[in-house]
Amino acid sequence: MAARTLRRLAAVTVLIVALLSLSACGANSKKITIGTKFDQPGLAAKKPDGTLAGFDIDVATYVAKQLGYQPDDIEWKEAPSGQRENLIQNHQVDFIVATYSITDARKQKVSFAGPYLVTGQSLLVRADNNEITSVESLQNHKKLCSVSGSTPAQRIKDKYPGVQLQQYDTYSACLEAVKTGAIDALSTDEVILAGYAAQAPGAFKLVGKPFSVEKYGIGLLKGDKELRQKINDAIEKMQKTGEWQAAFDRNLGPAGLSAPPPPPLDTNINAAGGAKRVDLWGTYGGKIVKAFWTTIQLTLLAAVGALILGTVLAAMRLSPVPVLRWLGTAYVNVVRNTPLTLIILFCSFGIGNTLRITLVDPHSPTAVVDSNFRLAALGLTVYTASFVCETLRSGVNTVPLGQAEAARSLGLSFGQNLRMILLPQAFRAVINPLGSVLIALVKNTTIASAIGVAEAALLMKEMIENTAALLAVGSIFAAGFVVLTLPLGLLFGWLGKRYAVVR
Amino acid sequence: MSEASVLYDAPGPRAQRRNLLFAAVIVAVIIAMVGWVLWQFESKGQLTEAKWHPFLTANLWTTYVLPGAVGTLTAAAVSIVLALVLGLLLGMGRLSDSRPVRWACSVFVEFFRAVPVLIMMLFAYFLFALYDVFPSRQLALAGVITGLTLYNGAVIAEIVRAGVYALPRGQREAAVALGLRPGQTLRLILLPQAVTSMLPVLVSQMVVVLKDTAIGYQITFVEMVRQGTNIGSAYSNYIPALLVIAALMISLNFALSALATRLEARMRQSRRTPDPLPVNTGVQEDTPGTPAA
Numbered sequence: 001m002a003a004r005t006l007r008r009l010a011a012v013t014v015l016i017v018a019l020l021s022l023s024a025c026g027a028n029s030k031k032i033t034i035g036t037k038f039d040q041p042g043l044a045a046k047k048p049d050g051t052l053a054g055f056d057i058d059v060a061t062y063v064a065k066q067l068g069y070q071p072d073d074i075e076w077k078e079a080p081s082g083q084r085e086n087l088i089q090n091h092q093v094d095f096i097v098a099t100y101s102i103t104d105a106r107k108q109k110v111s112f113a114g115p116y117l118v119t120g121q122s123l124l125v126r127a128d129n130n131e132i133t134s135v136e137s138l139q140n141h142k143k144l145c146s147v148s149g150s151t152p153a154q155r156i157k158d159k160y161p162g163v164q165l166q167q168y169d170t171y172s173a174c175l176e177a178v179k180t181g182a183i184d185a186l187s188t189d190e191v192i193l194a195g196y197a198a199q200a201p202g203a204f205k206l207v208g209k210p211f212s213v214e215k216y217g218i219g220l221l222k223g224d225k226e227l228r229q230k231i232n233d234a235i236e237k238m239q240k241t242g243e244w245q246a247a248f249d250r251n252l253g254p255a256g257l258s259a260p261p262p263p264p265l266d267t268n269i270n271a272a273g274g275a276k277r278v279d280l281w282g283t284y285g286g287k288i289v290k291a292f293w294t295t296i297q298l299t300l301l302a303a304v305g306a307l308i309l310g311t312v313l314a315a316m317r318l319s320p321v322p323v324l325r326w327l328g329t330a331y332v333n334v335v336r337n338t339p340l341t342l343i344i345l346f347c348s349f350g351i352g353n354t355l356r357i358t359l360v361d362p363h364s365p366t367a368v369v370d371s372n373f374r375l376a377a378l379g380l381t382v383y384t385a386s387f388v389c390e391t392l393r394s395g396v397n398t399v400p401l402g403q404a405e406a407a408r409s410l411g412l413s414f415g416q417n418l419r420m421i422l423l424p425q426a427f428r429a430v431i432n433p434l435g436s437v438l439i440a441l442v443k444n445t446t447i448a449s450a451i452g453v454a455e456a457a458l459l460m461k462e463m464i465e466n467t468a469a470l471l472a473v474g475s476i477f478a479a480g481f482v483v484l485t486l487p488l489g490l491l492f493g494w495l496g497k498r499y500a501v502v503r
Numbered sequence: 504m505s506e507a508s509v510l511y512d513a514p515g516p517r518a519q520r521r522n523l524l525f526a527a528v529i530v531a532v533i534i535a536m537v538g539w540v541l542w543q544f545e546s547k548g549q550l551t552e553a554k555w556h557p558f559l560t561a562n563l564w565t566t567y568v569l570p571g572a573v574g575t576l577t578a579a580a581v582s583i584v585l586a587l588v589l590g591l592l593l594g595m596g597r598l599s600d601s602r603p604v605r606w607a608c609s610v611f612v613e614f615f616r617a618v619p620v621l622i623m624m625l626f627a628y629f630l631f632a633l634y635d636v637f638p639s640r641q642l643a644l645a646g647v648i649t650g651l652t653l654y655n656g657a658v659i660a661e662i663v664r665a666g667v668y669a670l671p672r673g674q675r676e677a678a679v680a681l682g683l684r685p686g687q688t689l690r691l692i693l694l695p696q697a698v699t700s701m702l703p704v705l706v707s708q709m710v711v712v713l714k715d716t717a718i719g720y721q722i723t724f725v726e727m728v729r730q731g732t733n734i735g736s737a738y739s740n741y742i743p744a745l746l747v748i749a750a751l752m753i754s755l756n757f758a759l760s761a762l763a764t765r766l767e768a769r770m771r772q773s774r775r776t777p778d779p780l781p782v783n784t785g786v787q788e789d790t791p792g793t794p795a796a
Contacts (some may be wrong), residue, residue: 172736
């Protein structure tokens with residue numbers, strides 16, 4: 001029977017793999033594939049009905065038309081920031097219009113037409129905020145949000161150390177935090193900010209002058225001079241006919257941004273300077289140690305919390321009071337079935353930003369970092385406690401019935417029975433499984449990177465994006481976790497044997 | 504100690520009155536807390552009609568929730584199937600008579616149980632992007648599946664091993680007495696029984712996989728939680744969107760957990776199937792570096 005099951009499993013697997021690879025193909029020669037963002041309001045975003053809209057979309061549609069393609073011939077493809085060069089190099093798109101800044105590093109891999117828009121990093125605040133007028137006024141420990149690992153976030157870290165940086169992994173998360181007032185400002189390219197401001201008229205405003213220069217270009221295959229020339233002609237025509245101005249006003253005007261003069265085309269097709277090589281250990285050694293130290297601290301804090309909460313929950317689930325049993329069961333069932341990512345996001349957005357329980361003094365100069373850390377520890381505690389509770393309960397089940405009966409016949413109350421007879425034996429029986437829970441906790445701390453806690457996984461992301469050494473970076477972090485968890489497993493295995501209850 | 508009543512006497516009149524009092528106090532405290540949270544949400548404008556009304560429109564479900572659900576379920580289904588295949592192979596490898604095979608499988612299993620799924624996903628995702636292994640549309644899906652398959656494959660390998668060890672010794676001895684080779688013994692006698700007894704544990708492992716697809720959130724995989732945040736940005740109702748997504752995920756996982764428990768109970772009663780491995784709901788996985796029980 002197993003052989004047949006196995007054969008069926010194999011068949012299903014092959015089928016799924018085949019389907020996956022099939023659905024990827026299917027290019028049509030009459031169509032043109034354009035890469036763009038799907039989540040950048042004002043520039044290129046999916047509307048609730050599934051169609052795309054924004055300035056980038058208008059530019060791309062115009063260019064495509066000049067190349068001889070009607071809007072119906074365009075196949076849009078999502079081009080997230082980290083994948084744009086790959087998409088072009090692998091011929092998966094004909095060109096990319098996706099808030100794509102022209103940089104020398106990128107020119108090593110692709111060619112750019114344009115620029116079709118010049119912008120710069122700027123600030124977005126709530127409409128009623130009059131304290132922040134420029135990036136300098138943020139320097140006294142104001143709270144600023146940006147996307148983790150992005151160029152704007154890196155620039156803030158490097159140039160404005162007095163700013164408290166909150167990193168989330170999407171701009172919409174940042175925007176939500178600014179809206180509730182938990183964070184003072186959001187920073188990225190001005191036009192992107194304008195897109196968000198236009199989405200909720202009257203709620204936000206742009207402040208200060210842009211403090212960097214970003215030239216958005218249209219990315220295409222390196223060395224395709226013919227296409228580049230055609231696209232450049234199309235952009236020029238769009239600017240001359242006033243179509244460019246109209247598209248800008250239509251998409252970004254509602255935010256109060258007036259159209260800048262159309263930029264002159266970039267004539268320098270080649271990159272200046274060679275590719276940079278980064279000395280991994282020299283640049284990041286200290287940071288890696290610090291990140292893993294954060295991982296360890298997070299683990300310890302959550303472990304202590306989860307052990308206490310988990311024991312209380314186990315006692316509740318065993319108690320003679322029905323409502324306590326019911327409460328304990330409900331807690332375990334809900335928490336155990338919720339993805340940890342959701343719990344951590346709730347801790348940050350629900351508890352921290354909305355209920356304003358930040359667990360720190362809001363005026364402290366390190367409020368953002370501390371608050372994220374403590375909220376993440378809270379989330380991990382809440383999650384892990386449900387597993388501690390279940391482990392302990394299974395430990396209580398290993399204690400022979402006679403023990404509890406003997407205790408009761410001696411006249412011990414339920415509390416005494418639990419405290420003096422059951423739990424001490426249960427704990428000794430589940431040392432090994434509790435070790436597993438602890439190890440799972442070590443690994444789960446990586447999920448705290450979703451709310452910008454500077455632990456190992458967040459640094460790994462940053463390093464992958466800033467260095468070209470994927471294999472080395474991956475090995476360093478994998479090795480780090482093996483070093484953390486393997487000894488723990490051995491230690492708990494030994495402890496479990498050493499303290500096992502001999503029966 | 505399966506009966507809770509062993510720990511205390513059946514409640515008499517006084518205990519019943521005390522229990523009622525407890526219940527009243529606790530319910531009051533819960534109502535007060537929920538009320539406070541609702542009041543806070545209300546004062547922060549999270550409960551307005553504009554934030555909740557979008558959930559009654561079809562667009563929200565077809566554009567956001569459905570693709571998210573499809574992503575979550577696809578990733579979970581493909582991962583669990585692949586993990587099962589990988590887990591069976593690795594489990595058989597660890598039970599093999601050849602020392603190098605055993606050793607290699609052990610290193611593989613221990614390594615992938617020790618590394619966080621997120622680290623594996625990030626690595627796989629960027630590796631696939633760098634070498635153009637998958638088309639960009641499937642890139643995040645491939646990253647998620649790789650991470651989940653490697654990790655859960657390693658966990659299932661341990662479950663397989665535990666399942667084989669849990670069988671009565673007589674099975675292996677009888678097979679040897681009949682002259683079956685070690686491979687035949689494993690394939691024809693031990694694994695079929697072990698796989699059946701593993702079923703409930705596998706279903707509860709499915710819950711772990713479903714929950715862990717949410718980790719793909721961080722590599723832009725279109726699953727439920729990411730779609731939740733996308734709803735939040737499209738309709739500017741971040742908190743309500745996360746609440747709705749949480750409710751959906753919890754119901755789905757709860758149903759699966761309940762299925763695992765029922766399967767276990769049914770198999771324990773039936774005499775035709777071997778005794779199931781206990782669904783050890785408290786333990787998320789085995790400890791790396793220590794042999795399975």
